[in-house]
Amino acid sequence: MLDRRRFAKLGIVIQREYLQRVRSRGFIVFTLLFPALLAGYITVIMAISHNTGKARYRLAVLDLSGKLYAPLARALARARVQGKPQFQLTPVRADAAYLKEQQQALDSEVLARKYDGYLLIPADVFQSGQASYHARTVTDFFLLQRLQSALRTAASRQRLAAAGISSRVAQLVLRPLKLRQMEITPAGEHADQGQTFALAYVLGILLYMMLVMYGMYMMRGVIAEKTNRTAEVVLSSLDTNTLMLGKLIGLGAAGLTQFTVWLFCLALVTGYGLISAHLAGMPGVFGQIPKLPPLTYLALVIYFVLGFLLYAALYGAIGASVSTTEDAQQMQLPITLLLVAAIFLIPMVLSHPSGMRALLLSEVPFFAPILMTLRLTAAPPPLWQIGLSWALMLAFCWLFIRLAAKIYRTGMLMTGKRPNLAELLRWLRAA
């Protein structure tokens, strides 16, 4: 099938596709700009998920029980931001007879921003187990969590004291317990505070982005060749299969180039972080980047390449069947849905990376690039599963490239109306 001349032509198509893409200004700008954008994005995400609250909270405490203010203040005093206490508590002398008036006064002081909010601890707090927090913003989860845990500790301390337990015993009982996550790998155990999860997620999202972006390039390239009628000239020199394959590989190579530049940037930043952290004498966050075996990286690249070929071929088939980008927008919806489904399945696979459901889902060729990437970083699956998914993906790639080529041959000369499904099937049979 692949004689020498045809092979040479494949190379020429790949070369054109690659050079035209890589030399375009858009490509160069995006390749260099994206790492900066990603860094900004990750910083924002980190800032949100590692929420440590505001630098200072001014809170009034209306303690009708008269017993919780002191232990509460002690529990919160430990929190410091840049050396200053994070919580500034003001006790308000409580009088049950004038509670309503006192609350009204505090309400207006909160509205006037003298306080961020106030705590109301009722007299029967030990029986009812209820207290309340009043503020303009009641969605600051960091603050609510802190207040709740401080109140619980303070109340427990008081209850224990009331039951005649010595403060030494109470101290022992109330000592906090922290659960650390340790990941077991063949190379030994190491602490994991969500970095594996983060890495898997970042890789998954990155892959999703690349698939959609390059899928679009492929689609637009095919549509452009049809509308500017270049296809006719090209196809008088080679067959549609070679043309499609050449476009796919050329674009894929451009994608890999971009990806490599980005990995290089990442390595540079990581290296810089490691060195500066080492010089500063502290391990810092960079010491915590999960160490993956080199073979895993190789497997990741293979999933990337196969996933790319699979989706780009699908996008190519769509480009071949329509004649305007507007028509293509509608036709590409099913593909986007497949990709989005894979993204939605991420949490499920991550919670049981070795379960049956994860296995079945990650073997589906459309999901494999994203879900297998996850499993590889979270809990490496057995080799046969990896091999099987590669085989399935390759088979589907081949199928879709043939499909795209067939649609291309028939669809190329048709302009105007978008074909319906019946017509598409007829094209497939006819070509």
Add this chain to the structure above:
Amino acid sequence: MPSAISLRGVSKTYGSVRALQALDLDIPAGSVYGLLGPNGSGKTTTLRMITAILLPDSGEISIFGHPAGGNSRDLLSYLPEERGLYPKMKLAEQLVFFARLKSVPRAEAERRTRFWLERLELAAWAARRVNELSKGMQQKAQFAVALLGDPKILILDEVTSGLDPVNAELVREILLEQRAAGKTILFSTHRMEDAERICDAICLIATGRKLLDGDINQVRAGAGRKTARVEFRGDAGLLSQAPGVSQADLYGNYAELRLQDPGRAPELLRWLAPRLEITHFELLQPTLNQIFLDTVAQPAPEAVAAAGLEASHA
């Protein structure tokens, strides 16, 4: 002469529309062959199948004895009716790309690109993107693409349409050089004057069927001399009443008479002689245009009905 291109029983259907029905063609090597026909007759479909852009539903196409498609694509090059170049690619780079797609080695492709850019007066635009070129220049660039592969067969669909007279002449000049170099040139047109000037042989098709084909002189001889040119003095009104005359076209001091039967020309002359002063009487060889009109005017009724549908596809 051996056939450069031969078609045997080639048919093509688009959906329910039959674009081509059992077409047989033999295009002799080294000839300039015109594929003629009205719009929507199946000319472009035929060319697309010879270049293996489309596959026939049935029938066989061979290029110098090899089946069409595969590597026999390198034996021919194609200039489509609707020109197609990558708009954002630089002109010279693009020409080298298309030449290499015809299996021309890179260095040779670059050399030929320089030659043809020079010859077609495009050298100053070599480093420009194609979408910065004027339409006429793009047309010449497309012509260069067809020549770059230096194949044995040139297939040109409406090659001179849209060119100004100077450039059209340049293209015709290059085509004659190519013929002198032994190339086979197949081109389609609906402009009969073009075909008459440069074709050795023609095929006339309408509604997907071959009406006639062969050496251009044989075709013209075979059509019979049905037109008489008469120079005369006297009452021109008499001409249309002459026996055996279906139509009389008057041009001042001469007239062209369309005869129902060329064999009865002497009879006509005998009838005219006593009534008018005849200074010149000649039976003319028909022009391609007349043959075209005569032949296309009387196809089978069902074929006429299909012609309208076909126009949107071919």
